[in-house]
Amino acid sequence: MGDIIQQLHDISFEELHPNERLKAESDYLRGTLRRSMADRASGAVSDADTQLTKFHGFYQQDDRDLRSERRHQKLEPLYSFMVRLRIPGGLVSAQQWLTLDDIASRYANGTLRITTRQTFQYHGVLKENLRSHLQAIDEAMLDTIAACGDVNRNVICTANPHRSTTHRRVFELAQELSAHLLPRSRAYHEIFLGEERVAGGEEEQEPLYTKHYLSRKFKIALAIPPENDVDVFAHDVGFIADSEGGELRGFTVCIGGGMGMTHGEPATFPRLSDVVGYCTPDQVVEVAEAIMLVQRDNGDRHDRKHARTKYTVEDHGIAWFRAEVEKQLGYSLSEPHDFHFDSNRDRYGWHQGDNGNWHFGLFVENGRIADFDNGMQLLTGMREIARIHDGDIALTTNQNLIITNVADDKRDDIMALIDKYHMVKNVSALRQSSMACVAFPTCGLAMAESERYLPSLIDKLEQAMHDAGLSDDAIVVRMTGCPNGCARPYLAEIGFVGKAPGRYNLYLGGSFTGRRLNKLYRETIDEDTILEELTPLLQRFARERIEGESFGDFVIRKEIIAATTAGRHFHD
Template identity: 85%
Template sequence: MGDIIQKLRDISFDELHSNERLKVESDYLRGTLEQSMADRASGGVSEDDTQLTKFHGFYQQDDRDLRSERRHQKLEPLYSFMVRLRIPGGLLSPRQWLSLDDIATRYANDTLRITTRQTFQYHGVLKENLRAHLRVINDAMLDTIAACGDVNRNVICTANAHRSKVHHQVFELAHEISAQLMPRSRAYHEIFLGEERVAGGEEEQEPLYTKHYLPRKFKIALAIPPDNDVDVFAHDIGFIADSEGGELRGFSVCIGGGMGMTHGEPATFPRLSDVVGFCTPDQVIEVAEAIMLVQRDHGDRHDRKHARTKYTIEDHGVEWFREEVERRLGYAFGEPHEFHFDSNGDRYGWYQGDDGAWNYGLFIENGRIADFDNGMKLLSGMREIVRIHEGDIALTTNQNLIITGVADDKRDEIEALIDKYCMSKDVSALRRESMACVAFPTCGLAMAESERYLPSLIDKLEQAMCKAGLADDAIVVRITGCPNGCARPYLAEIGFVGKALGRYNLYLGGSFTGERLNKLYRENIDEATIMKELTPLLKHYAKERDEGEHFGDFVIRQGVIKETTAGRNFHD
């Protein structure tokens, strides 16, 4: 490590991306955040501090619906913060849920939003309320540390630790990985929770990250076949569990996945990870650390668009990367084990775990938990459920939730509350397999609508499906407002990526199990063209598909779209 860090210190900052100087000179992520937070003349923080807040789990945003009006009135943008929690494995107690519900109504916009990283995020938190908001989260034994920024993000795993012994073991490993790869800086606790600063050695503050941190964000997922709900190949590291007779034997290890790209820049592309070996459960923590440190030392710090692990592997090769990891570990990986995935979706309704207790999978459209004008009262209903519930609540990476560990004599009571608050409605298989990022009005990167648009687009696609005789069929549909890929659109059988207001790139050919990238089919099209393109394809699929054939496989077999065999071939 010493040689690499010395090399970084010897490179002129003029040769690196500006964020590299910012990280090094930030005093371990403190910057001038204390002063920015104290400045009551503005609802925002300084430009540099805006970058540093990400490491602490929140982003400065403004309401883009009001941006032009406020500019006309010579007012600064209506700044607020998106606050994202770190919840490894996505499990919450009823008490924690009530605390998070409370601050949604006190300090945010009366909603809890489940993200595609198996956690919650809040929107609309004003600077004047930010510290109080974070302190309630801390009192609930949770935090937002490293939910964003150039660090290891929230570690995700196949949902519901209470489903089986193996699920619980994998959940525990997700927590252990998260704890091991957490930044050690106390800046979050000092600035936002009021902790006194204690002097200490520099390297002791960040023994893994050092003051340079990572070149870019880093993501880890653990999957339990046959469920690929986490889209295990879309992350910097993927661990695919292997079990026999209810016993966890180990994990096939994958490296180099990532979703983001930039429109018009073919050197950027999504990539699925490569399976490089096998490790035992007791090796998982050190394997995750070694892979992250290879990326820390060799990732691109000049060009942030080229800084993810996927590009380090594309530049150096999979074998080189694996050998570097094994050199750090001091041993070689075992041979990967066979695995099989059935889908990347969730389970819904009642089902039993291995312990005999019941679990209820609840569909949450686009992850938004609120009380809606149509009579669906998700926020109020969940508040009442957790007040009587003795188990946990599990969040999924498909933006849904599971009420876990329900005893036989509690089922009727919980089901009555679900009915009372109209929390579960009969939705199509197509809608259940859909997912969107937030986009407008809060995301500064959004080029087009996503969350606010997807429900009406699904309405139209449902009509086309019904006319084609596909009313009961599931097709994975995902949409994002920009090409960064937060809802993992490049894995969808039908993917939409925002290009401009009302216009999207249409991608086809992902797999139903999340094991193949899709490919661009039509560029920069509006809704009318979307429906004109998809309606005949759906009819063709209904008439000509093989038994059990999924839509993504069908369009490739029929030559509608070319198969994407690797990320580097995504634009071919």
């Protein structure tokens, strides 16, 4: 047990963030959740239990569109829960898809949403339905444990294990990491699945986390060059695969990435991870554990805004952090290997895997699987595809999906359903490169619209791109309703971060490959100003770019915006 964790047994809780007392006194995440769930007088759970539900994979929310009306009617807010699944590597079977679709209509708002961490989340789950909802997920051999909270979150990797032997092995490692770093408390099973409690000591309850858990969330990503679809440098830990001739030889290890910040507080900033070494495939799980334990023992437990691994690295230095990891391991990491990324986008349409089967990449705008007024029936179409498909369905961290392992004689059947339900529209490369968080009406942190607004803004940006002769060009555009960075906006070539209703900070200069942060260009601007700023820049890009140059590289080369060389210089 590390020095900091040992100190937590003796230190005054008044010196720590209140969440630290809550975790330590929660009886390993049980709290008073049984009582809160049984209370039918309110659609909410207690304030303390609201924090604990996150460890079990769901957040309490309310419909912000209805707050004023319900207040006027002297009613409590319309509380519900966002429920997020743990799906390491983002792969579900066709049968699981059908079950998750059915659960959405029975217990949630009738839609599925693909998240930026390669999983699904449901919205609109009422407290009275929550236990049944989780039990139905369990029957599909899935769960929501550790999808949120101060623990290791859903482990992500380059999408679709069926593409090659390297993809399969990396996917297996994502699953191994998730299983190994999963909290051991049985609270979830007891409270929501009806399991009987069995007595056990502290070490049995949480051998890795202890009763204090982590200081903040912890995220792991595995990437397979030349694709950086997972934005590997945006996470606490990144593993970059090194393979040759179908043989996975090892991984370059990265530490200290993270996206969140707070408006007006320059001590908070997004950060890209540092390359620190190299390990073999057999060492990946123990290396990830060692990094997590160093963070467990040294993460800031006083200030949650300063509690992520990125700040521990900034405070102590990457050389110190690597040395501490190597102490945990009992051996040194090897020197990192070279790697190259081409982009952080997804592939769309049909492409063939090493085994001869086919895979169809389907664009899903902002990850929302639903039937839309424009005739696009993604929910119904995917339901019908899952009924005849004998392969798997892969989710991507760019909020899209892949229908995998389609044999030659099944391609026409799948394509007929895609056409029948209008699942593929004539979508621009700009729209295919866009991504938004949920924001209003359910996210309590949202300051501005995101998912509901970005499509209409893309409409206007597409016109500006067309007028500039850039209709076929891809520019990575991302939007979030607050600065917490769920859609990784600080890596976008054009990033929008909500400041107030209808107002956004505009960031420019991210890398097309996810290897550079962007920087603030204009602050608290509305749509008219956004278009006034971007339209001439797009026209200039069309005239003055050099061959093969991306928009993010262009605005830096032309000194329109300064390059962000490190997270601590993000606000410079």
